[in-house]
Amino acid sequence: MTGRGVSALLTGILLVIGANVLATPVLLYVAALLFALLVLAALFVFVPRRRAQVGRTVAADLLTVGDDTSVRVRVDLRTVMREPTGRWRDGLPAAVHGSATGPFPPDDVERIPGGATMTMSYPISGVRRGLASLGPLRLSTADPFGLFVRTDELGDVTPITIVPQVVPLPRLTDRTGRAGGTAQTSSHRLGQGADNLSPRRYVPGDSMRRIHWRATAHRGDLMVRQEEQESSPDALVVLDRAGARWVTAGGDTDFEAFDRAVMACASIAVHLVDNGFAVDVVDATGVLIGRLRGAEDERDGLLVSLAGTAPRSGERDHGLPAASEGHTVGPLVVITGAIDAADAGTLPHGGAGTPILITTAPGPDALSAAETQGWRAAALGDDPADAWADTGAGEPGSATADAGSAHGAQEAAHVR
Template sequence: MPRRRFLTGRGAAALLTGLLLVIAANLTAAPILLYVAMLLFLLVVFAVLVVHVPRRTGPVSRRISTDLLTVGEVSQVAVRFDMRALRIPLGIWRDQLPPAVSGDATGEFPTDNGTSIRYAITGVRRGVWAVGPLSLQTIDPFGFAQRVQEFGDTRTVTVVPEVVPLAPLSSNFGAAGGTAHTSSTRLGQGSDNLSPRRYVSGDSMRRIHWRATAHRGDLMVRQEEEESSPDALVVLDRTARHWDNQREHADPAFEAAVSACASVALHLVQEGYSVDVLDSAGAVLGRLRGHEDDRDGLLVALALTRPQGEGRDIITLFDGTPPGPLVLITGHLDEEDAALLRHGGAAAPILLATDLGPGAGDAAARLGWSSAPLTEDVAAAWEDALPARMATGGGHVAR
């Protein structure tokens, strides 16, 4: 915190001028200079007393127009300051803002609206931050002395990741999303509704199609033609070695990944899926079932998430039936790591990586992933990664 000064620049200049006048009066034997110096001293003392003697107190309350502030979103802050003191000739109020939000939180006091203060803030960096306390800088009528006081407590503001609109996944499935797939699966049409596909590491042995295996000479598994589940899984890879772990500054790649995680999860909910959002260690970040509280809970969890620890094999993150869409969002991915990404027979395995190393995309494609580099343009990356094969029910295509 900067050192607080009792005198303004003008007050310090007046005090210095008085000292010089005292010296000059002694050197020149000019009493008038001594009188002027004494006047300046008295004015400075009077200014300090006016500013520092009165006891000023009062409660401060804040109201922010949005409970969750999205990165890039503008919100209004209303501050109510009921100060009990003599009227202030000149005051400057300032609400202390964290670096994670920007805004012009300063002005003259008293305001035109009495004790009501309003200003706008914009979300800059996700996280939970404190706004306040409110400080008041009081200056005497001559501008010689100043006093800075803090009033009230802080108010927490939660800045959540940006959610961007995405291209529909349902059109690639040839259906209207998770809800439509649920209906189709429940109808069922016996064994005619099944088609074999090549075995992928992690598939259940109970799904092996022995007749197709014998016919083709490769291990095949049963798969519904609509190959979907009303459940979707979004995995945010927080493995520390995949990200830049500098704590002083936000990693733009990880921020893009968090924004993509929020955008994809909420987008899949809109398409009718029940969505589970996990990190790479299996910790639940959110379970979305179409409720507003679920959405807010996920955004708050993502506002606090950071790279840490190690991850697990993806197929260990879901129990039993593989999900329909499976979206993995990760950072640096080399060919060796990509070759270990088993999706366990998910209907639409999608991989978004902020840094795809040489050969990583091809290694993931061989396992059935549809992948794309993740940039700050989350919508474009998502569209590039959409599995085009879903419209025809063919094999996976990696982009």
């Protein structure tokens, strides 16, 4: 019952009282008219049965933080009466902003026997990474006098993934890792059939696409191209998810700082793979978060994994040495939260070609202690590109040149 309905009900009650006190029967007739009007309005609003199927189509497969997209809602409404009049509102999670409301029925209506099919659309923008849901659709209708309002929840929710933003970073100054270019491993690939320099006999497991037809015709046996020495650069990105490193002064989890770390992790991983590195993204205990070898699906998978990651509660995680143990090829990037000088001064990098430490909350002398250990260390603010440049890993003024690569990663979060 609306405020107008409550007023009508109270007025009817006062009229009944007044009719008895003043001995005026006409007031009873007016009160009876008001009560009848309330009953009819309630029947008009609440009696009709409604069945609806709701479907949503999001223009982007993955919504990136800071980007906009649109949502199309299709409602198949079945009712014995004409479709109700009111307003619709779609449920929006805190991770997105938008104006998901409008008049009902909308302008786009296709009437069919026993109901109607309606289509509404509204824009949304990503404001925070995460796994969320759109809906349910709420339909509010009222009687012609505005005495009662009925709100129906129609249909199910639709999942939506808001992935972290990938920003362009300055080009990596040390592309090969350790001095002299020795950070590229060499391997003899048998049975792989990659682009090669010399032919060899076919063995089970070789790709038929790599058959060397000219050598096969010359020797009379199946021959495949073999690469004598194949370059395989790699990089490791470690995202420290230990809960104790992401705690505010009040004891709460610092989700804002962790979100900045996740954005830096995604940007650095995509930047490294665009620079020719095979990239593994792990947490401090060595658990794999994502693996990048240049395919768009791999980038999507990493971004989806990072969209749902969160700090782990519990004691401080001492797994950083385990994550970097044995990594001696290419860049090693560790992204962490609060770290003091003692931890930074004992953090091993295993002789990595380019050890980089990025922290959202460095303690006093933590950065200098890390640099003494051979790390390129920097504090992470709002822009990962600034921290990347502060480590000395990026060429000054080269972020614009790599903007196309980052843009390509952003396109992976849209409809391909």
